[in-house]
Amino acid sequence: MSGDGLTFLDRPNSYIGRSVPRPNARRLLEGRGVYVDDVPAARLAHVAFLRSPYAHARIVSIDTADAKAMPGVIAVATGAELATVCTPWVGVLGHFKGLRSAPQHALAVDRVAWVGEPFAAIVAHSRAEAEDALAAIQVEFDPLPAVVDMETALDPGSPAIHPDLGDNLAFERLLEVGDVDTAFRDAALVVEETFRFGRHTGVCLEPRSILADWAAGDGLLTVHHSCQAPHMVHDILCKHLSLSESAVRVLCKDVGGSFGIKVHIYPDEMATCALSLMLKRPVKFVADRLESFQSDIHARDHRVTARMAFSADGDILALDMDDLTGIGPYSVYPRTSAVEANQVVNLTGGPYRHRYYRARARVVLQNKSPTCQYRAVGHPIATMVAEGLVDLGAAKLGLDPFALRERNVIPDDAYPCTGVSGIKLEKLSHQTALAKLKAMMDYDALRAEQAAYRERGIHRGIGLAAFIEITNPSAAFYGVGGARISSQDGCTIRLDPQGGVVASVSVTEQGQGTEGIIAQIVATAVGVPMERVRVISGDTQSTPYGGGTWASRGAGIGGEAAWQAGKALRANVVAVAAAILQSDPESLDLRDGAVVDADSGLERMPLSELGRIVYFRPDTLPPGLQPEFVATRHYVPKDYPFAFTNGVQASYVEVDTETGFVRLLKHWCVEDCGTVLNPLLVDEQIRGGIVQGIGGALFEHCLYDSEGQLLNGSMADYLVPMAGEMPDIEVAHVVSPTATSEIGAKGAGEAGTAGAPAAVVNAINDALRPFDARVSRQPVTPEVVLEALGLI
């Protein structure tokens, strides 16, 4: 509640909950966005990187003399040369006990550990000239044995990628809750499955990009960066380039997709900044698509063997799982590559009531591209494992999969409570969401339709997936482990003389609509028309300090900061107006850009008049009155480590049992992100997330050969979902606001990706049920389906 008796929803001229279009979308529609590659810079130089052709090799020698003589070349740098400017890092955090990695350099020194690892750089007047000169660098390698398959990475005979570590185990976590073995022994039914999750990556349409400009005279390194967390990058640049905090400015304007890909520290990007320092001029790096596939973080690559115990009448009793994941040769800095496996342990089976749970996760090193946090980190794996087992159990018990879920979810009236893995749940709505989904998809009619089609030899399937999602992380996510990643965010709002409002925020925009919802919140909180609000984000010099936008935190955390700042500014403004109007501040309000009588709503003074007096005729103000038309507020969730959300998805598919092709007919999602600030934006976040989840379920796969060579590093070979094969998606919401903030918003950015793969794979298996065939390996390509059917 907003403290003045009105909730944000009742405030006059509230924009909250309305489907207003994003103010910043118009320029993108006119081709006038400013992505990093569009930023002009005088004396701009371009860098291209020489990348390892081997999965693992010692660099015996590098001869750069010929390259230096090539036309247009400004400088050539090897790993050793760059290391004099940029210090190495190690991607570990204190709260992942035992997590190990090795020092990683911006450009590899002496040894390369994956195909695509950069180890030399050429700076030239154009990117083309830099690439021409790459071919003139002479390198002698001594290939080393490569650890490619995560399944054998821990074998005693497998060489340790980093000999100092002794073996390739980077991290292990074992969680055991209750007497799991007894629960399994006493169960009426135990089902077991091994699930495989292919490696995939984000494929942001705008590749990773950075433009670093060291102005020696100013002592300022200005970095235009396509990223999600500019303050984090700022801090890390200071640390590894030995610069003071005031010597760096990170700007992050339009970002062409990120999805977690652009929240990590990348060697080539650090090298670009170091090269600018070395050359005292702007240097730009824009990854080409092959570089993106080889050097953007990958994700997933898990193998999970799991079993679930049921009672005879369908109670889930226990879950036992073993997760193995390969993360490449280094744990990625600074968030580490242990998070996904850790999330799998925390989340698997999270919607359900069982009290016995055992999960082991092992995170192993291998000579492939590093993996790290990508949209819905761990969620698609956790959801697939539990939901796959639930469907198996339902089939074995002869129970309807909907009914089995209804029976087992944590009831809506049980909150707050603690989930089996120890996660603290404030308020979820599984039962309401299931009921809403059932009605929305007309479940019974769809089952009847499926049966009718089956009689005609057409194999359709219905798949369900209930899930929980981690949003609004507190310092428990990274800060407690020693990562200098802010979990608090801020908003500064300034009222200008004509009644215009400028809001600068530390959360960032990558297309979700962050600036849009901030404008809605600020307009509502202050009491001005939305078109008077200009939002500034993505500039470490002019916005408050904060974390940025990741882990579904922009609306819930940044939005609350904006709400509090807006309320504070309104109170300041009303106090000054009251003094001028000789009225009680309690009797006044700010609405639609004017000071009004709170009871009648009649205008007492337009903001432009107030602004004129305050800024240009302060001499006429009552003595002792100092107006403050700027307000800043920060927010961090404190009551719960995370604001969990929940939802349930359903997929309806048709499987061609001769070709193995899967046609997506329809998809539904009901989710609960608390207060829906803008239904238009939330629904499109959900839909986009679902399609990314479908990508991982059916198409996307980073394929490697046994030598660790990436086989499909182009968009022609790596498949992503296209418009023609995607279904229409119906989205609905249950609204359980979090009581930890006034606006009550939780996150929504990852819910779609969390549940979609499990829904689709369960639907495929439902379609295949008459054949006693099952798929459990993603992506479910036609080949996987045909294998399951025993046809190949």
Added chain:
Amino acid sequence: MVAEAPQRERAIAFTLNGESVRCRAQSRAHLGDLLRAEFGLTGVHLGCEHGVCGACTVLVDGRAVRSCLMLGVQADGTTVETVEGLTESGRIRDLQDAFHTRNALQCGYCTPGMLVSAAELLEEGGTPSREVIRDAISGNYCRCTGYQAIVDAIETTAQARHAARREAAE
């Protein structure tokens, strides 16, 4: 006989967004690079440079073309339109409005190419089905939206144009 030295650049002239332009084009540069570097048309987005993602789509002599698959020198004598030109002329104002209202874009990187492909489809007239629309934009990848809002926006625009044409005919 001495082999002729490869011609590294060539003078070309073409019509760009309604204006007559000339420049020296590097023979190895694709049209997308040329439009961005020589003319500052940064609405031409390079996503894959393999002709797959569609972000760099422009109109060449009225047809949608991947500007990364055509050399800059091949633009000589043609008429090229980019999202900037289509915006300025107002030809896709209704489509842009529909995209805006429907939130048929998120990060905006695919958007210029998507609009150009949609513009080509819409100029064929009629009211294409959702399936036809989905097929027509299948050469334009979008990683953010899941496509449905884009299909909605194109469908809305097609229907509005169709209604306007019928009204004009009556």
